[in-house]
Amino acid sequence: MKYSKNLFLLSSLFALSTGAWAEEEKILVAYFSWSSSHNTRTMAEYIAEETGGKLFEIKPAVPYTTSYNQVLDVARKELAEKARPALAENISQEEMASYDTVFVGYPVWWYDAPMIIYSFLESHDFAGKKIIPFATSGGSGLNEEEKFRSLTGTEVAEGLCIRNIRSSNARKQIQDWLSGVFK
């Protein structure tokens, strides 16, 4: 009897902690993901589940090739040219105005964020909002905070980059990082 009561209390605590941040903040989880493994999408889904945030997939108006070798060249060229690929669709200004916190996720492409992330950041007014970057990669880290800060003029939290989003401790890594970010 005592055991099941404790179990009930414990599960209520967990229920409270999941998505609890969304009660105080309105959260958007915007992400771009290219590969068929959808690593960044998986990370975005975890973050949305943990925070109660709304998911928004950033998609290019002209889809990228599905060939890995070709997209490497396309991405390198876009980076060199500081390209700003158009988005297939965007969050409206009214909707964006309603968010306090915007997670921005991407796969690391050539040690940077894909250029479409800069298209997204330049297309909105982030004044008064907090941007929280996150990424997946083959091993490189996430180093875009300062660039995002100077581009948007707003607060940018320290991001999290995960190499293997399907590893057993990925969810725990995300939870630990989120508790630091929302402290």
Ligand SMILES: Cc1cc2nc3c(=O)[nH]c(=O)nc-3n(C[C@H](O)[C@H](O)[C@H](O)COP(=O)(O)O)c2cc1C
């Ligand atoms: C064009 C391109 C460039 C990449 N550049 C890097 C890189 O600089 N460093 C790295 O660690 N991984 C790099 N990767 C690997 C991706 O960041 C990694 O596979 C990521 O998890 C893919 O996420 P996605 O499934 O959401 O597309 C690159 C992949 C592509 C396609």
